[in-house]
Amino acid sequence: MAGMADTPNADPSNTAADSAIGLSPASACDTPCPARQQTIALVDDDRNILTTLSISLHAEGFATRVYADGETALKALQENPPDLAIFDVKMPRMDGLELLKALRAQSRLPVIFLTSKDEEPDEALGLAMGADDYITKPFSLRLLVARIRAILRRSELAKAPPEEVPGAELPEPVVRGRLSLDPARHQVTWDGKPVSLTVTEFLILEAMALRPGVVKSRNQLMDAAYSDDVYVDDRTIDSHIKRLRRKFRAVDPEFGAIDTLYGAGYSFADG
Amino acid sequence: MAGMADTPNADPSNTAADSAIGLSPASACDTPCPARQQTIALVDDDRNILTTLSISLHAEGFATRVYADGETALKALQENPPDLAIFDVKMPRMDGLELLKALRAQSRLPVIFLTSKDEEPDEALGLAMGADDYITKPFSLRLLVARIRAILRRSELAKAPPEEVPGAELPEPVVRGRLSLDPARHQVTWDGKPVSLTVTEFLILEAMALRPGVVKSRNQLMDAAYSDDVYVDDRTIDSHIKRLRRKFRAVDPEFGAIDTLYGAGYSFADG
C-alpha cells in the first residue's frame, strides 16, 4: 500500500512554486468513495491547469498533491509515493519524459501523460518509456477520471495474488446452438461457417449471446461494447445490429436469431 | 407532445442580458410530481444560441435557465444550482473556463462545455479540463441531449451508490398459478402457452401479478407502467387492461384472471 496519504500536509516548509499543495476532501466522499481515498500527484508547470485539475479530482473523491516543477516532484514522488501520477509532457526544466525516466529507475508508479494535440511523436515515446496511459488535451473530466480509475483498478489487481483475480481466466468460448463465439480468438461461426465480425460487433453479439433470450437494452449493449468514457448515440446500436444481421444473413439467409423487442432492446434467441 | 414545440416564451430580446429566464413546461406539477423535472442552466453570450438551445431542450422535457453573462451565471448557479450546466467556452468578460474554475471551487455540478471547431486548439481548449464533457460546435441536438442524459444518469448513480452494480442481478421470473412472467426476457405464458405483450402491457400485468388478489388502483398501475414524468388519462389503463384480456383470451377463451373492482381498480386473481 502506498503510504497512506498524510496529505492534509500542512507542509509548512515550502516555497510557493515548487511545494506540494495538498488537497484532501474534508467533506469526505460524496462520491463513490472506494475503500481508501487515493492520492494523485499532479505535475505541470501551468498553475491554472494544476488548480483546475486539483479541484476537479478532489471533487471526484481523490486526494491530490501538486508540483509545478519536475525536480521537486521527482524527489517528493520517491519519498512519499502517491497512488498515481499525472505529468505534463512538456515542462520547462525537467519535462515529463525525463521525469518518468528518472522515476522508472526505481518505481513502478502508474503514470498518465498529458500531451497536446500536436505533440504526437511524444505519445509513442512516452508509452514506450513506461507511461501507463496518455491523454491529449483537450479532454473532459469524464475521460480523465475514467482512465484514472481504470489504471488504478489495474494496478490494484496486479498487486493482489493473481489467482483469484475475477475475470482473469481465458474467456471461455461461448456456444449457443448454431452460434459459436470464441472471445480469445475473436472467432465466430454459425452452423460451423465462419462469420467475420469487427470488434464492436463482436462485443455486442457476445453481450447478447452470454444470456440467450434475455433482453438487453441499448444502454446495456453500449456498456458492453464501449468504455466508460465514450458515449454514442442510441441509434448507433441499431446500426451494429443491422450489420450483424447482414453478416449472418450472408451465411444463412434464414438467420433470425437476433430479436427486436420493440421499445426495450434486443436479444439473442434461445435455441 | 406537439404542443411543446411552440414558443410561448417570448424572444429574450429583453433588457438585462443577464437575467435568468426560467422556462418550465406549462404542465408543471399540480400533483406530487415525483421525479422533479431536471433543470439545465445555459450560459452563452450569443442570444441566438441561448434561445435555440433553450427551446430545444425545453421540448426535450428539460427545464432551462439561461444566462448571457458569466458573472451573473456564477452567482445564480451557486445560489440555486441546476442539475447540469452548459457553458460556452468563449465569452466576453468571464469565459467558460474561468466560470468553471470558480464554480469548481465549491461545487461538483456537472458541466458540459461548448467549444468551436476553430478555436485555438491548444491554448484555451487545453484548459477545457474539469468539464464533464465538451461538445464542439456545430453539434446535433440529438447528440447534445444524449450526452446530457448520459451525464445526468451518471451523476445520479454517483449520488446513490449503495448497492453493487445496478443491472447485476436478473429480475426473478414470477409464477402465479397458470401465469408465468419473466421480466428479463419479457416473456409471458399462460398454461405454458406464450402470450406476446408490449412493454406497457407487461408492466401493468406484472404490477398486478406481483400481488395476486390485491386491488391496484389505476394510479398505482400508472406508476408501475410509466416513468414519473408522464401522465396519461385514467381510461388509458382501461384500454391496456382491455388489450391484456383480449390477448389472454386468444390463448384461453375462458381466461378471467383479471378482475375488475368497480370504482376501485383491477386485480390479478389468486390461484
Add this chain to the structure above:
DNA sequence: CTCTTTTCCGTCAAATTGACGGCAATTGGA
C-alpha cells in the same frame, strides 16, 4: 325498475420506434 356511474370494447390517428442505405470521419496499414 329507473337512473347514474363506471367499465368495456372497437376504432383510429398520432407518436414512437426500428430498419437500413448512405455518408463522412477516423484509423491502420501498405
Add this chain to the structure above:
DNA sequence: TCCAATTGCCGTCAATTTGACGGAAAAGAG
C-alpha cells in the same frame, strides 16, 4: 501518402404501439 476497413450518425420509410373517443354494457343506488 493513399487505400481500405471500421464506425458513428443521419434521414427516410415502415412497423408497432398507444392514448383517446364514443357508444354500448354492466354495476350500484334508491
